[in-house]
Amino acid sequence: MLGATALAVTAGGALAVPAGAAAVNVDFPTHCVPPPIAGIPPIDGTTTAKITVDDATPQVGDTVTVTYTVVAPAASNPTDLALPADIMTPTGKVTLGGAQSGSVTVTGPKKNPPVPGKGVFPSFSMTGTFTVTTPGAITLSPGDYNIHTSYILELDTPCTVTNPPAPVSETVTAADNPPANTRAISLGSASGAPGASVAVTGTGFTAGATVTLAGRSGAAQTADTATVTANAQGAVSGSLVVNDLTTTGVVAYEGGAWSTDLGAGPVAYVVIDDQPVPEGSQKLTTTVKAGTLSMSQAGDAVAMSAVDFGSGDASTGDLNAVTVKDYRGGPAGWSLTGKVTDFTGAGAKIDAGKLSWTPECTTKAGSPSTCRAGSAGAVGSAGATLASAPDGTLTGGEFTVKAGLSLDVPAFTPPGTYAGVLTLTLT
Template identity: 85%
Template sequence: MGQTTRRRRLASLLGATALAVTAGGALAAPAGAVSAQSADVDYMTHCIPPPIAGIPPIDGTTTGRIAVDNTSPKVGDTVTVTYTVVKPAASNPTDLALPADIMTPTGKVTLGGAQTGDVTVTGPKKNDPVPGKGAFPSFSMTGTFTVTKAGAITLSPGDYNIHTSYILELDTPCTVTSPPAPVSETVTAVGDPPANTRAITLGSASGKPGDSVHVTGSGFTAGATVTLAGRSGSTQTADKATVTASAQGAISGALVVNDKTTSGVVAYEGTEWNAAKGAGPVAYVVIDDTPVPAGSQKLTTTVKAGTLSMSQAGDAVQLSGVDFGKGGASKGDLRTVTVKDFRGGPAGWSLTGKVTDFTGPGAKIDAGKLSWTPACATKAGSPSTCRAGSPGPVGGSGATLASTPDGTLTGGEFTVDAGLSLDVPAFTPPGSYSAVLTLTLS
């Protein structure tokens, strides 16, 4: 083969590669999680092959799709975005086959609506061989963004670039001709409800039937009518009074307590108890001072209140391994947690958990990928009954593992377990990943 022939051969190979990546490449990557409203959209792209290829720019229609792993995130959540080029604008124009694993895509997803900006997405260096004159299959790129504002956020396909490692290291940028491209996906972000900062304090912790207890509080809505009421466990008694919150949200008033079963006092805005707009219950004991009949003796003993505590059957959990390129569920079981509630009184308890991101060799797995399926058992004879939390993601914002409700008398012993499952993305870099799951009992 002469020198001229070799040059022509090299130029032909370079030209074929450049046109291939312009069209999107023969990348075989796993598709992202597609939500119900994710839609394929068509948009014009202008692709510029490397100068060495000697090929003019290519203008054509590309079909793309944007998918997300969560269409209803909260402000502060991290959303995983997958940009898939479903149908490239061109096919391999030559008789020369393109080898496998030479193309690495990167790109941008355009955000609009409540939150604007670009999301950087990348794909693996992974593609099947493309036969001469063959059509290019689709390829996918993934990235993440953090939700900063509540409202509808639109996602549209953006510019992308294909880097090839075949004979030479080359880049072929492709831009959206008339940005932004049509909207392919929309997520609706919600803000966390404002924290309830209402709180009350009692002037005394006990009294005789008919005594008045002074109630002060803060954090209420300015000018709101606030009801002071006695509680017998989870039931409101007939003892009631109303006060008006000051311009600073403070309250001050007296509640006459007649019901001997009263175990606490609450304060709330509105016509009935609402935990979101209320405070308490704060413990209060009615001391029965009924006179002892003649010829009788009053016998008294004391039951000492204990504490609310928990213990764990260990502090390390080994989840099952997954294969690179496949990913999937990495499973395990939470170390059993034992809760002992020996306080007495009307208050129940709640056991919540939150987890950090899983960190590994230069990469991480988002905390939102960890889900649990809680289970809770109550020891026979316990006044309260344990309720398992709902199955679902744990995440960095946390979720409820188990709880018991308020009641006339609460307490007991409980064991709490949970099945754990970490959804590991398919092409997470190999290595060991770890996170810290923190449990809080209150």
């Protein structure tokens, strides 16, 4: 019985893979040491593995998520006794090389299908992250890994790379971070009559560059423009005659058109139309009142699909559609987040971290803002973003948010009904 959690190793040789090959399976010699209690001597074998990343072209300062998949472990069940599901927890290292050295610690979930007696251990994946510190080509090679088994006893089987480093399985090309845009402007006044000249001063521009001063009406540029030249210190000083009655702000930028990389602003500016009404005329005015940010949902209950006892399958469903209405008419965006409690029932529970979602968000035609769906992944008790809309000169609109739901039900969860509460918060 004690040998049920020991690991046997399949012998074999290494298959050479050219360094720099991206996202490919690589074979490498592995030295595995089964638990001493198993009475099995160390055996040298071959591991087949693959490294993948979520971003192959990051910038310095970005965080890259690394997945280390052991496609074919150098281990199998050495006994005739079948091993149950969800007793194996893998951990490991990914070796960095090239432009950046070091290692990435990766871990995997305690999840595996049942392993028959004398059967081959299944493939498993581990994930971790690293921060890019140097531009250039960064290579990733599979490193040592360990399989921890929790059945009868808590036992470890460490497997080390015989001739480190192992072949390169993935390469990322990191770019240097562009310098931060420090351009900024200020105005001599925040309002003026039609045709008034507003003083504009700024800093942080490229020395000697031609800088355009322009009025903005929401996200669009008006016909009111002027040009100035930045001095040797990158400072600008000039004035802009503002005629457009719909002006909401003033910007300054280098180049042929506005961009966030080479521009500054917008700084708020409004035109006060206080011109006298000609004789025989009437001046008509109206007011657009700002509203509120609100949400509503199509229902408050979701019946997810049933899962067979012992299968360790996913229970799936769809979040009731949520409608977000942003009628504030200001510059602020919004964020819709959610968090979930543990699923309880039948004298047991399913951890909140087992619930994941795949968000989607659509924007009603004519809305000033465009919503963005949150990332697919775990929801958990800490919460995650379902959807959002960014800040802007003028924001607002109506949005429909949906999400596919999936609850990873562990094998042999006691039969019964389990319920958790998903709370959505709009800010």
